[in-house]
Amino acid sequence: MSDTDMDLLSVRDLRTSYFTRRGELKAVDGASLRVGRGEIVGVVGESGCGKSALALSILRLVARPGRIVGGSVSLEGRELLSLPDREMREVRGGSIAMVFQEPMTSLNPVKTVGWQIAEAARAHEKGLGKRQALQRSAEMLKAAGVAEAERRLASYPHQLSGGLRQRAMIAMALIRRPRLLIADEPTTALDVTVEAQILGLMKDLRSEFGASIVLISHNLGVVAETCDRVYVMYAGEIVEESDVFSLFERPLHPYTAALLKSLPRPDDRSPPGTRLHTIEGSVPDLLARPAGCAFAPRCEKAVPECAVAAPGLAQAEEGRRVRCHLYAQGGSR
């Protein structure tokens, strides 16, 4: 199937850089990704690997000194990168919505939650009366799992717990009936029991509202439990793309494999004190990227070629692509 008629979102060779005093920092260095209708797609990687830059680029919200320097982002076949600003604003208020890690930064502190959600509803649906909009907001808050939703309409953001604020953000995002929800670390600031509530909510929303979701997280557990397909990022690049089951059962890229091995798991059975697998060293400075594969200096499986030539993203198996010399010729080692 060609991805234009199947996919909701298609990102191709996207490149976004921050032009810092020390030089050009390639935060997203040629990322391609697609999101099917009703799909929950994960983007996972350690901090600084470019996850937020990727999300902001899709929405064209990259702020200076950053800039999208190339590639294509198309939503239902429409190219977003060349859209006039006014039309792009409509896309952001309509087809695509975004939820951030800290909802406080995107909620207005001096307006009630009800007012803010109602405004979003009225912006989306011209001619909607104030009363009706508030009523709609209460319904949406309820759908987002907020108890006593009517009463909560009158609350200000600071009067709500982190979990409730995130639900209010999600309600505000969904009241516009977006086709795509981009959630950047939506549960990172929350406690696990609240995180479980919010992730459950996102899964319900996918089935109830038919929205596709891009879930960005540094947490492998969150991605494993929530997503259908996953993109693993390292140093500005997508290094592995896979369905979620194969990825966790049999990671292909040495980085993904090492990351999973070094993750302490609650369902671990080894005796307390057993040492963890480690990935030596640290992520490369994006301003001084090593030549060749960005992971080579830390990779246990590196071959001489890795330090010299940058591997491309190659298909390793049906539906799985890997950026690694070990798989370059469709081989698997």
Place this chain on the structure above:
Amino acid sequence: MSDALVEGIGLRKLFPIGGKGSARAVRAVDGVDLTIRRGETMALVGESGCGKSTLGRLLIRLASPTEGRVLFDGEDLSLLKGSSARASKRNMQIVFQDPYASLDPRMKILDILGEPFETHEGTRGKEKAERVSRILETVGLDPSCMQRYPHMFSGGQRQRIGIARALALDPKFVVCDEPVSALDVSIQAQILNLLMDLRERKGLTYLFISHDLGVVRRIADRVCVMFLGKIVESGSVAEVYGSPRHPYSMFLVAAAPLPDPRARFTPKKVLKGEMPSPTNPPSGCRFHTRCPYARPLCAEAEPKLASAEGRAVACHFPLS
């Protein structure tokens, strides 16, 4: 020598709010008994605001309790004066989540790490540099970095410096307060391994505070689950995770995301509702407003933490 290194008895810490004379207070730690055995790693888990950091600080006397006592090696800390108080303080140290916040940005690593030696032992000059150099090696840093300033280090390296500072004076007991929570997985594993190595080499006892159940599973022998200022359950990590007896522990364990996509086929037990206020906690069992197993007794009487066979649970109707 008794088995217990640190004992908290009837510990309470209230933070008054609303100015003088106000009767309202945040009941951060509200009646905790806890024993940490020599050489073990005891974990403290629970959601933010439940009082983990406050309890950790009480145990090493960084904060004084509103009520209750702390025994260290059998001695009541509040009764110690002068040099014996100082000596006991040396034996108790803390590693913070963000060491950067507690490292003076204008000081070189040499002076940051040399400070404990200077103040406690009067060590200066070349000897100080030697001690710093040794402690840097202990935590896996190159001694040549002692001339640098904190901002020149990555998060993982800064945490090594935080650990070095805590260990400088060879303490017996270290409170690790979310020491790897701000670090990425690959760096987190390095720091956890370092903490495990040091524990073995130096015979340390840890109180390991964390909200990450995976991390706790690896490093800790026993775990206390806290809810709203109280310990609701304790026991070996394997037992508490494997068969939690307090309903809150059960929900906490169930909520932890597993790096296993097949987990989605087991319906998740999701805790409903919001955290009650620590200023005005619910009557009886503090969990009763959210507990699906609650019966009338739960709202009336506070369940005591009852121990049997190495496990303790504070619930009128514990799960079996």
